[in-house]
Amino acid sequence: MSKYLSMNKKKMIDEIKEYQKMLREVLDLYIMLQEIYVNEKGGRLEDTEDIEEKLEEDIEQMSLLTKTSEKKNNKS
DSSP: OHHHHTSOHHHHHHHHHHHHHHHHHHHHHHHHHHHHHHHHHOOOHHHHHHHHHHHHHHHHHHHHHHHHHHHHHHHO
């Protein structure tokens, strides 16, 4: 946490963007694993789709927060 307190806004935004990329990769891998699980073990694909939608919403919210922070940073 203290590492982030000492960062300037631009560096923090860049780091958040990097985390967003990693989250998208994790989401893609998770979706692939869920599809494999559903195909192998059986199950409800709807459950997988619900989780996928929630994760995508979370990533979108992070993206909007980053864009808002960038706009504020550019105005300063």
